[in-house]
Amino acid sequence: MIRIKELAAGVRAGNIRSLAKAITLVESRSPDHSLAATTLLDELLPAAGNAIRIGISGVPGVGKSTFIEALGLYLTGRGHRVAVLAVDPSSQLSGGSILGDKTRMEELSRDPNAFIRPSPSGDTLGGVARKTRETMLVCEAAGYNVIIVETVGVGQSEITVASMVDLFVLLQLPGAGDELQGIKKGVMEIADLILINKAEGDNRPRAELAKSQIETALHIMQPKSSSWQVPVLLCSALKGEGIAETWQTIEDYRRTMEQSGEFAEKRRLQASDWMWSLLMDGLKDLFMRDPRVAALLPQVQDAVANGTSTPGAAARRLLEVFKRH
Amino acid sequence: MIRIKELAAGVRAGNIRSLAKAITLVESRSPDHSLAATTLLDELLPAAGNAIRIGISGVPGVGKSTFIEALGLYLTGRGHRVAVLAVDPSSQLSGGSILGDKTRMEELSRDPNAFIRPSPSGDTLGGVARKTRETMLVCEAAGYNVIIVETVGVGQSEITVASMVDLFVLLQLPGAGDELQGIKKGVMEIADLILINKAEGDNRPRAELAKSQIETALHIMQPKSSSWQVPVLLCSALKGEGIAETWQTIEDYRRTMEQSGEFAEKRRLQASDWMWSLLMDGLKDLFMRDPRVAALLPQVQDAVANGTSTPGAAARRLLEVFKRH
Numbered sequence: 001m002i003r004i005k006e007l008a009a010g011v012r013a014g015n016i017r018s019l020a021k022a023i024t025l026v027e028s029r030s031p032d033h034s035l036a037a038t039t040l041l042d043e044l045l046p047a048a049g050n051a052i053r054i055g056i057s058g059v060p061g062v063g064k065s066t067f068i069e070a071l072g073l074y075l076t077g078r079g080h081r082v083a084v085l086a087v088d089p090s091s092q093l094s095g096g097s098i099l100g101d102k103t104r105m106e107e108l109s110r111d112p113n114a115f116i117r118p119s120p121s122g123d124t125l126g127g128v129a130r131k132t133r134e135t136m137l138v139c140e141a142a143g144y145n146v147i148i149v150e151t152v153g154v155g156q157s158e159i160t161v162a163s164m165v166d167l168f169v170l171l172q173l174p175g176a177g178d179e180l181q182g183i184k185k186g187v188m189e190i191a192d193l194i195l196i197n198k199a200e201g202d203n204r205p206r207a208e209l210a211k212s213q214i215e216t217a218l219h220i221m222q223p224k225s226s227s228w229q230v231p232v233l234l235c236s237a238l239k240g241e242g243i244a245e246t247w248q249t250i251e252d253y254r255r256t257m258e259q260s261g262e263f264a265e266k267r268r269l270q271a272s273d274w275m276w277s278l279l280m281d282g283l284k285d286l287f288m289r290d291p292r293v294a295a296l297l298p299q300v301q302d303a304v305a306n307g308t309s310t311p312g313a314a315a316r317r318l319l320e321v322f323k324r325h
Numbered sequence: 326m327i328r329i330k331e332l333a334a335g336v337r338a339g340n341i342r343s344l345a346k347a348i349t350l351v352e353s354r355s356p357d358h359s360l361a362a363t364t365l366l367d368e369l370l371p372a373a374g375n376a377i378r379i380g381i382s383g384v385p386g387v388g389k390s391t392f393i394e395a396l397g398l399y400l401t402g403r404g405h406r407v408a409v410l411a412v413d414p415s416s417q418l419s420g421g422s423i424l425g426d427k428t429r430m431e432e433l434s435r436d437p438n439a440f441i442r443p444s445p446s447g448d449t450l451g452g453v454a455r456k457t458r459e460t461m462l463v464c465e466a467a468g469y470n471v472i473i474v475e476t477v478g479v480g481q482s483e484i485t486v487a488s489m490v491d492l493f494v495l496l497q498l499p500g501a502g503d504e505l506q507g508i509k510k511g512v513m514e515i516a517d518l519i520l521i522n523k524a525e526g527d528n529r530p531r532a533e534l535a536k537s538q539i540e541t542a543l544h545i546m547q548p549k550s551s552s553w554q555v556p557v558l559l560c561s562a563l564k565g566e567g568i569a570e571t572w573q574t575i576e577d578y579r580r581t582m583e584q585s586g587e588f589a590e591k592r593r594l595q596a597s598d599w600m601w602s603l604l605m606d607g608l609k610d611l612f613m614r615d616p617r618v619a620a621l622l623p624q625v626q627d628a629v630a631n632g633t634s635t636p637g638a639a640a641r642r643l644l645e646v647f648k649r650h
Contacts, residue, residue: 034641038635038637041635041637042634042635045632045634049632130637217545220542267632268630271630272626272636275626278637279640279643280605282644283609283612283647284608286648300600305593305596307370307374308371309367310366311596312363312366312455312599312603313367315604315607316363323611
């Protein structure tokens with residue numbers, strides 16, 4: 001226990017070795033480390049929560065790493081401390097499609113005021129997300145005041161990242177067709193800010209067209225907040241254009257949401273939802289590990305799929321077996 | 326037990342008093358009736374499953390009951406037996422905003438080949454939906470081969486109804502603006518067929534406009550099935566126009582989905598999801614009823630909301646208490 005207190009003190013002092021060690025502990029899958037990780041997080045919690053948490057997504061090729069490097073360097077240049085985390089459930093299989101290779105953000109990774117952490121490995125999105133949420137708290141306790149959580153533009157991971165950040169930024173490509181990808185996947189609905197990247201040179205007119213099409217699409221969607229109209233901005237991460245305006249917009253968002261009370265309310269809801277999701281995962285785990293449930297489950301599932309048992313009867317049968325345990 | 330077998334035989338014989346008694350048993354909230362209801366459903370299950378299950382929704386004023394009456398009478402006139410159920414979680418408070426009053430479908434309710442059942446009362450959408458799913462099976466066993474599940478155009482109830490039917494029909498009003506309501510609520514994404522009702526007289530040009538706007542909106546959405554393009558049809562339930570075409574389209578849908586295997590696959594997934602949802606509800610219920618959990622939960626929830634405990638630590642603490650039980 002004394003070592004956990006020491007480790008926590010090291011993290012709070014901004015010691016980079018303590019930070020790495022703490023994150024390794026939080027990311028550990030070993031059940032032996034679970035109590036130590038909980039104790040550490042409880043120690044660090046009072047020092048966490050002061051950062052702005054920014055989620056960033058976009059399809060492969062949209063220029064996410066170039067953009068994050070440009071934004072990160074802009075922020076460290078203005079005295080901020082920036083942590084870049086990633087949620088990529090495919091990282092275990094592919095060796096990491098994002099952030100696996102630090103050379104992708106070479107300059108930022110050498111910046112003493114930036115910290116870049118690749119996606120934790122994990123068999124499920126839920127497992128990866130849990131570790132990233134906890135790593136976020138560790139980074140905040142270590143004094144990083146801007147947390148960027150990057151994710152890939154596929155499937156459910158954007159929804160998951162949106163549920164752990166204050167603001168979700170969607171990067172889009174210029175050009176007709178592409179700019180509608182967001183709608184198809186239901187991702188545009190969760191964006192608080194949309195950036196059309198690569199809006200440079202010949203791309204400029206196509207970027208302007210994409211901007212107006214996206215604005216039309218946003219117009220027919222239910223707004224997430226009555227106090228915030230989702231802006232669509234153009235930028236060129238490669239040329240460093242639009243980065244200052246992006247940060248200005250993020251600060252406007254934070255101010256607006258803080259004034260309306262939505263900022264704090266969103267964090268409260270996120271924490272409560274997260275607790276319930278962990279609880280339900282834990283309950284399901286208890287249930288599935290019950291040997292009598294495990295023995296009965298396959299045949300009951302087959303009976304439901306074949307239509308020889310009602311789902312209600314199947315659920316009651318399994319719950320009876322579990323309760324008798 | 327012998328009485329359950331008798332009741333089941335009465336239902337299968339199409340006896341209307343047995344049907345009403347069986348539905349009352351299935352809808353009962355009394356824990357004493359739970360085993361009898363399960364036994365009854367298991368008895369009826371082999372005779373169920375042969376109907377086409379149609380969900381119907383639309384905002385108040387769109388003409389849902391006029392449409393259902395017109396479609397129902399058209400179908401009984403062609404030898405079908407039609408059951409109309411409802412999912413309306415507000416019915417307990419309001420006394421039923423839909424189907425509470427059978428005079429809304431006066432002619433259909435007097436038709437011997439039609440059966441109309443108002444929404445079961447229930448404190449939660451989940452509770453109402455569970456009863457409606459089970460009532461659907463009872464009606465199928467009683468020989469109704471078209472099941473229509475009506476719901477109100479508010480909130481989550483459409484998503485819930487879509488998860489229990491083979492085909493989800495969205496009724497829309499003619500005219501600009503109104504026709505986009507579906508998109509705003511994320512309901513258009515779950516529709517398999519969209520009908521613009523009241524497309525009569527002066528409304529006709531506005532209905533045509535709505536049709537083309539909806540088709541454009543559908544075009545940018547992810548299709549639910551690669552073998553089915555969601556049709557947008559005009560109808561006038563009041564004048565009985567477009568009813569035959571609607572039924573023709575529903576039959577086309579069924580044939581297409583059966584040929585691609587999606588019809589059976591969707592039902593298997595719905596049954597499995599339903600079982601898991603009942604299981605998780607049951608597990609949560611067991612957890613919440615644990616006296617030690619109940620004693621600890623309020624303070625833990627407050628600590629998470631106030632940021633004095635991490636969600637992870639809170640969940641682990643509650644699960645430990647539950648496990649020790």
